Amino acid sequence: MMKKQVVWIGVATMGLALAAEAAVVILPNGNRVEGSEVRARPNGDIVLTTPQGQRTFPRGQYQRAEADKPATYDRAGSLVSQGQFDQAISLLKQIVSEYQYLTWDNNARIALARVYLSQKKPAEAVNVFEELFEADPAYRNDDQVAWAYRSALVDAEQFDKLDQDLEQVIATGSREQAARAQIMRGDAKMKRGLVEQAVMDYLRSAILFESETSVHPEALLKSAQGLEQLRDPRAKELYRKLVETYPQSPQAQQARGKL
Numbered sequence: 001m002m003k004k005q006v007v008w009i010g011v012a013t014m015g016l017a018l019a020a021e022a023a024v025v026i027l028p029n030g031n032r033v034e035g036s037e038v039r040a041r042p043n044g045d046i047v048l049t050t051p052q053g054q055r056t057f058p059r060g061q062y063q064r065a066e067a068d069k070p071a072t073y074d075r076a077g078s079l080v081s082q083g084q085f086d087q088a089i090s091l092l093k094q095i096v097s098e099y100q101y102l103t104w105d106n107n108a109r110i111a112l113a114r115v116y117l118s119q120k121k122p123a124e125a126v127n128v129f130e131e132l133f134e135a136d137p138a139y140r141n142d143d144q145v146a147w148a149y150r151s152a153l154v155d156a157e158q159f160d161k162l163d164q165d166l167e168q169v170i171a172t173g174s175r176e177q178a179a180r181a182q183i184m185r186g187d188a189k190m191k192r193g194l195v196e197q198a199v200m201d202y203l204r205s206a207i208l209f210e211s212e213t214s215v216h217p218e219a220l221l222k223s224a225q226g227l228e229q230l231r232d233p234r235a236k237e238l239y240r241k242l243v244e245t246y247p248q249s250p251q252a253q254q255a256r257g258k259l
Contacts, residue, residue, distance in 0.1 A: 023048060025055075026063040033057075038067050040101035059101070064136075067102040070095055076111065085119055106136055110145060117148070122155035147180070154188050162188055179209035183219055190226070199226035206238070217242060221251040224258070 023038035025048050037049040044059030057065070072091045079088035092115070095108035109132040116125035129149040132139050139145045153162040162184075169181040186201030205212075205219035224238035239255040246252050 022066060022068065024066045025057050026066070027057075028061070028063055030063075038065055038102065040065065040099075042100075044101050046101065065102050067099060067104060070099060070104055073104065073108065073111075076108075080115060085115060089115060106132055106139070109135070110139075113148065113152070117152060117155075120155075122152045123158075125149075125152040126156050126158060143177075150184055154184065154191060157191065159188055159192065175209060176212045176214055179205045179212045179215045179219065182209070183215060183222060186222060186226070195226060195229055199223060199230065202226055213246075217246040217249040217251040220245075221255060224255065228258070 023035045025033045025035075025038065025046055027033065033048060033050070033055070035048040035050040035055075039047050041047065046057040046059075046062060046065040048055050048057065048065070072095055076088040076091040076095075079085070079091065089112060092108045092112040096105045096112070099105045099108070109128050113125040113128040113132070116122070116128065126149070129145070129152060132145070133149075150162060150165060153159075153165070166181040166185050166188075170178045170185075173181065182201045182205040186198040186205075189195075189198035189201065202219055202223040205215065206223045209219065210216055220238050220242040224235045224242065227235035227238065236258065239258040242249075242255045243252045243259065
């Protein structure tokens, strides 16, 4: 039961800040216009009820609009914790439809994608993530969302999309992101049975990005595992280095059994 609850906590905290309980329109300059009720027209125009009357904000002339959190969002979380995933998915889809342009549609999309991932339905998760990016391209720059999307691409074996995305991260991202992208590219190659090529990607992260300690233990472990699969004696050296350098890491616990 706890594992299911953790899944929902993950989806609720992932991505951009969740909407406060209010009827608010955020203008391009960051100013907030508050009201008692907000609704969206099908074309994306926002109608906000204020003490002075109704104001209409055409699509493109506001950053975002925020509505009160729908009660069905927490209800969906409760259903996830109870293992009733189909019902939770149905509620989240309803929120996406009913709260379009009101922030909670995107919050529900993130939650929906994570539920699909927890149910081993990566292709469905990929579709939802891509709908999210179309609705709000800013989410492509949110690390948690972007890496969850890439993981879904690996699991869904949509390698063409993944390879293009990872090349961009390696070329323009931070050192930590580049190292992480190299590892994920190795994962994708390993999934395709390209063991030698996968090991080369793992080793690039292990050797060239040694200073990136947040991802280096994973790079060492996967490099060692790949070399072991190739019957390369250097695997034991990397297992030993992992245990000696990061003795408290989960990866070191796995490596100890190989020494």
